[in-house]
Amino acid sequence: MRLAKWYMWFDDDEKQKLIEEIHALVTVRDAKHTNFLDFWNFKIIYLHYTRLYFCICVVIKDKILVCLEAIYNFVGVLNEYFHNVCELDLVFSFYKVYTMVDEMSRAGEI
Amino acid sequence: METVAQREEKFSSFLTLPTGYKPFFTFPVGDKALDGYSKKKYVCKLLFIFLLGHDIDFGHMEAVNLLSSNRYTEKQIGYLFISVLVNSNSELIRLINNAIKNDLASRNPTFMGLALHCIANVGSREMAEAFAGEIPKILVAGDTMDSVKQSAALCLLRLYRTSPDLVPMGDWTSRVVHLLNDQHLGVVTAATSLITTLAQKNPEEFKTSVSLAVSRLSRIVTSASTDLQDYTYYFVPAPWLSVKLLRLLQCYPPPEDPAVRGRLTECLETILNKAQEPPKSKKVQHSNAKNAVLFEAISLIIHHDSEPNLLVRACNQLGQFLQHRETNLRYLALESMCTLASSEFSHEAVKTHIETVINALKTERDVSVRQRAVDLLYAMCDRSNAQQIVAEMLSYLETADYSIREEIVLKVAILAEKYAVDYTWYVDTILNLIRIAGDYVSEEVWYRVIQIVINRDDVQGYAAKTVFEALQAPACHENLVKVGGYILGEFGNLIAGDPRSSPLIQFNLLHSKFHLCSVPTRALLLSTYIKFVNLFPEVKATIQDVLRSDSQLKNADVELQQRAVEYLRLSTVASTDILATVLEEMPPFPERESSILAKLKKKKGPSTVTDLEESKRERSIDVNGGPEPVPASTSAASTPSPSADLLGLGAAPPAPTGPPPSSGGGLLVDVFSDSASAVAPLAPGSEDNFARFVCKNNGVLFENQLLQIGLKSEFRQNLGRMFIFYGNKTSTQFLNFTPTLICADDLQANILVYL
Numbered sequence: 001m002r003l004a005k006w007y008m009w010f011d012d013d014e015k016q017k018l019i020e021e022i023h024a025l026v027t028v029r030d031a032k033h034t035n036f037l038d039f040w041n042f043k044i045i046y047l048h049y050t051r052l053y054f055c056i057c058v059v060i061k062d063k064i065l066v067c068l069e070a071i072y073n074f075v076g077v078l079n080e081y082f083h084n085v086c087e088l089d090l091v092f093s094f095y096k097v098y099t100m101v102d103e104m105s106r107a108g109e110i
Numbered sequence: 111m112e113t114v115a116q117r118e119e120k121f122s123s124f125l126t127l128p129t130g131y132k133p134f135f136t137f138p139v140g141d142k143a144l145d146g147y148s149k150k151k152y153v154c155k156l157l158f159i160f161l162l163g164h165d166i167d168f169g170h171m172e173a174v175n176l177l178s179s180n181r182y183t184e185k186q187i188g189y190l191f192i193s194v195l196v197n198s199n200s201e202l203i204r205l206i207n208n209a210i211k212n213d214l215a216s217r218n219p220t221f222m223g224l225a226l227h228c229i230a231n232v233g234s235r236e237m238a239e240a241f242a243g244e245i246p247k248i249l250v251a252g253d254t255m256d257s258v259k260q261s262a263a264l265c266l267l268r269l270y271r272t273s274p275d276l277v278p279m280g281d282w283t284s285r286v287v288h289l290l291n292d293q294h295l296g297v298v299t300a301a302t303s304l305i306t307t308l309a310q311k312n313p314e315e316f317k318t319s320v321s322l323a324v325s326r327l328s329r330i331v332t333s334a335s336t337d338l339q340d341y342t343y344y345f346v347p348a349p350w351l352s353v354k355l356l357r358l359l360q361c362y363p364p365p366e367d368p369a370v371r372g373r374l375t376e377c378l379e380t381i382l383n384k385a386q387e388p389p390k391s392k393k394v395q396h397s398n399a400k401n402a403v404l405f406e407a408i409s410l411i412i413h414h415d416s417e418p419n420l421l422v423r424a425c426n427q428l429g430q431f432l433q434h435r436e437t438n439l440r441y442l443a444l445e446s447m448c449t450l451a452s453s454e455f456s457h458e459a460v461k462t463h464i465e466t467v468i469n470a471l472k473t474e475r476d477v478s479v480r481q482r483a484v485d486l487l488y489a490m491c492d493r494s495n496a497q498q499i500v501a502e503m504l505s506y507l508e509t510a511d512y513s514i515r516e517e518i519v520l521k522v523a524i525l526a527e528k529y530a531v532d533y534t535w536y537v538d539t540i541l542n543l544i545r546i547a548g549d550y551v552s553e554e555v556w557y558r559v560i561q562i563v564i565n566r567d568d569v570q571g572y573a574a575k576t577v578f579e580a581l582q583a584p585a586c587h588e589n590l591v592k593v594g595g596y597i598l599g600e601f602g603n604l605i606a607g608d609p610r611s612s613p614l615i616q617f618n619l620l621h622s623k624f625h626l627c628s629v630p631t632r633a634l635l636l637s638t639y640i641k642f643v644n645l646f647p648e649v650k651a652t653i654q655d656v657l658r659s660d661s662q663l664k665n666a667d668v669e670l671q672q673r674a675v676e677y678l679r680l681s682t683v684a685s686t687d688i689l690a691t692v693l694e695e696m697p698p699f700p701e702r703e704s705s706i707l708a709k710l711k712k713k714k715g716p717s718t719v720t721d722l723e724e725s726k727r728e729r730s731i732d733v734n735g736g737p738e739p740v741p742a743s744t745s746a747a748s749t750p751s752p753s754a755d756l757l758g759l760g761a762a763p764p765a766p767t768g769p770p771p772s773s774g775g776g777l778l779v780d781v782f783s784d785s786a787s788a789v790a791p792l793a794p795g796s797e798d799n800f801a802r803f804v805c806k807n808n809g810v811l812f813e814n815q816l817l818q819i820g821l822k823s824e825f826r827q828n829l830g831r832m833f834i835f836y837g838n839k840t841s842t843q844f845l846n847f848t849p850t851l852i853c854a855d856d857l858q859a860n861i862l863v864y865l
Contacts (some may be wrong), residue, residue, distance in 0.1 A: 001163075002162075007231075007268075009234075011610060012456075013310075013850065016163075032437065032475045032476065033437065033475070033476045034437045034438050034441050034476055034479065035438055036441075036476065038478070039477065055849070063353060063357075063402060063406060064438070064442065065398050065401055065402035065405060065438070065442070066349075066350060066353050066402045066406075067403075068398055069343070069349065069350070069398050069399050069402060070350075070437070072394075072395045072398070073343070073395075094157075094158065095154060095157070095186065095187060095190055098190055099186065099190075102227045103229070109186065
């Protein structure tokens with residue numbers, strides 16, 4: 001788990017549990033499935049890149065395509081900043097990545 | 111360009127910690143003061159360890175110290191540490207808040223930005239208390255930079271979400287609306303998000319934003335590709351902003367001002383047109399962005415529900431998406447069509463796509479898409495295609511996921527009942543349902559089928575025959591035994607004439623299943639046996655033997671034992687007349703609202719089903735006449751409610767104490783006898799009049815030869831006003847006419863009376 005940004009308050013154990021559950025749900029889906037699924041009373045929208053999954057968890061009301069585009073945009077920005085980003089970049093420059101996430105989505109809005 | 115290996119080398123010196131290293135790592139404390147850079151480095155490492163999943167219980171103080179440094183990098187790490195490791199240590203929170211306050215006041219945009227980010231990320235109540243007053247000021251001040259305005263807007267949004275009561279509505283609200291006109295689109299985006307959330311709680315305050323939003327939207331949508339260069343994303347102009355503006359517009363009803371409405375319609379038409387044009391780029395991002403705007407526009411069209419041609423166009427557009435390559439789009443199209451189907455203008459258009467939807471049901475791989483297809487079939491069902499849809503849903507049920515079976519069963523039951531022209535079809539459908547998915551047929555469903563069979567004479571014989579045949583199958587579900595038992599018990603005589611279904615055969619058939627059933631079913635079967643004793647005296651002896659057997663009379667279950675004993679006594683002791691009276695056919699059930707519908711609503715949650723059902727109710731006024739049980743929605747009361755309140759509110763009937771020549775007849779009227787005032791019966795003849803006021807606001811309340819009392823009432827929201835008119839029907843003049851109003855004590859506080 002490389003990066004997690006929480007916009008709602010959860011206990012540490014809850015966070016861990018959530019992460020595990022989401023991981024279990026998302027990794028079993030292949031290309032024929034939609035890029036989103038329902039989870040409790042939220043939706044999870046995810047993009048699958050070789051070995052990495054980018055997931056956004058939103059309330060039911062939010063629009064799927066918009067979030068999907070946000071993920072694409074974010075990855076595009078990462079790419080441009082790091083010049084062909086790879087997973088290690090995310091690991092070692094995590095504070096920069098956090099700043100980028102902050103810039104792009106303050107308080108949970110784009 | 112560095113390769114991965116070079117990067118690894120570079121960073122390996124930065125982080126040399128294997129996992130589990132934590133206990134050995136301490137800050138160099140004591141006399142050697144750390145310089146800013148080292149402090150930052152260590153805090154950063156600590157954060158990394160935390161992110162890997164270990165707990166950190168030291169280093170917070172250092173992080174807070176970093177906040178007060180003047181260098182951007184140090185401050186940034188400090189803030190990052192704080193946002194990720196929010197703690198409830200009160201000492202530190204005060205220090206943190208102090209540091210934030212300093213940064214906010216510093217007028218340095220980067221520092222202000224950092225501070226605002228921190229507040230937005232943490233958003234705790236203490237922070238809200240400290241800063242909720244200041245942030246709106248920053249937001250609307252003229253000299254704040256655009257990026258800071260953006261941060262401030264979203265920060266305020268976050269604080270509002272966590273502690274709505276601490277964010278006061280002030281005069282900054284109108285200034286926020288004006289931000290929608292700002293040059294910088296980032297500010298506009300942030301402001302739109304803020305306004306959307308605020309408008310949901312206080313729509314009146316932000317009404318002016320509607321026209322601004324519409325004009326902004328039209329400017330974006332019609333802009334050429336060279337404008338908005340920064341915000342054109344893969345050839346789509348400002349998609350996120352467009353979506354947000356459309357969402358904001360959904361908070362309000364369609365604009366009343368015709369100019370604004372015209373512009374909005376133009377806008378939406380442009381968006382729909384653009385969707386038809388060939389795509390400007392092959393990239394998936396382009397189509398995603400374009401479709402995001404399109405779907406949001408369609409949601410707005412559905413929400414407004416006022417322009418028929420827009421609705422039809424939207425429906426056609428969605429129809430095209432139904433067969434798109436991408437699963438995402440198919441899912442979204444099905445979902446939007448579901449809401450479209452409930453609108454009266456587009457219902458017909460939706461029905462044309464039924465073949466595609468049925469195909470989707472059969473061929474989609476993703477279960478959630480299939481689920482949406484089922485929902486859509488349910489929504490678009492009406493008289494003309496009911497049979498086809500029910501048949502398709504039944505065949506889908508055979509292969510459906512277990513988790514969604516119950517819902518589908520409920521839906522099929524509701525549809526079958528609602529659109530049944532011929533009740534034999536209904537009975538067949540329900541029996542099929544039990545056969546296919548017996549476990550998931552909840553009790554409400556088979557109660558309903560029995561209610562209907564009992565209420566309708568014409569289908570009773572058919573039901574008995576069908577049930578008999580179904581029971582002959584080797585493996586039948588327990589619910590089928592229940593239904594079969596009940597129906598044969600009531601109407602077995604209708605098929606007893608046929609030698610293949612003679613009473614003895616019926617009994618043997620049921621009894622063969624007896625031992626396979628659970629206790630409630632057995633109890634029901636015992637009741638059926640005693641009914642057989644009544645209907646078919648020839649099998650009486652056989653049944654009595656069964657009841658007399660030890661397994662019944664000494665059964666472990668109390669209910670069964672009791673039933674066996676009592677029925678046995680009844681059959682031996684009672685004469686045929688008494689037996690016939692006791693075990694008479696069930697009378698028709700009174701029409702009540704369908705419990706199936708209530709159960710479905712409970713399952714799906716109120717939002718989805720209620721709208722469909724209510725609007726469908728409004729539409730299907732031409733229900734096939736006759737004593738057909740129409741499932742009525744629970745919120746069936748519409749206009750009568752204000753008057754009903756009036757009757758509760760206005761238990762203050764007029765009581766003229768007596769124009770002298772008035773003949774007696776107690777005119778004191780008090781319907782609600784729990785009040786302490788004098789009670790007198792309603793004058794004869796006025797009961798009908800009184801009852802009429804449940805539905806009407808005006809009319810005659812009481813009339814005799816001398817006097818006519820009329821009532822006129824009007825209501826607005828929570829206020830009501832009632833006028834009582836006294837009409838003199840005689841030719842003489844009334845002298846000393848004094849009306850007295852007697853009001854129940856507890857209502858007195860709520861009613862103002864003018865005489």
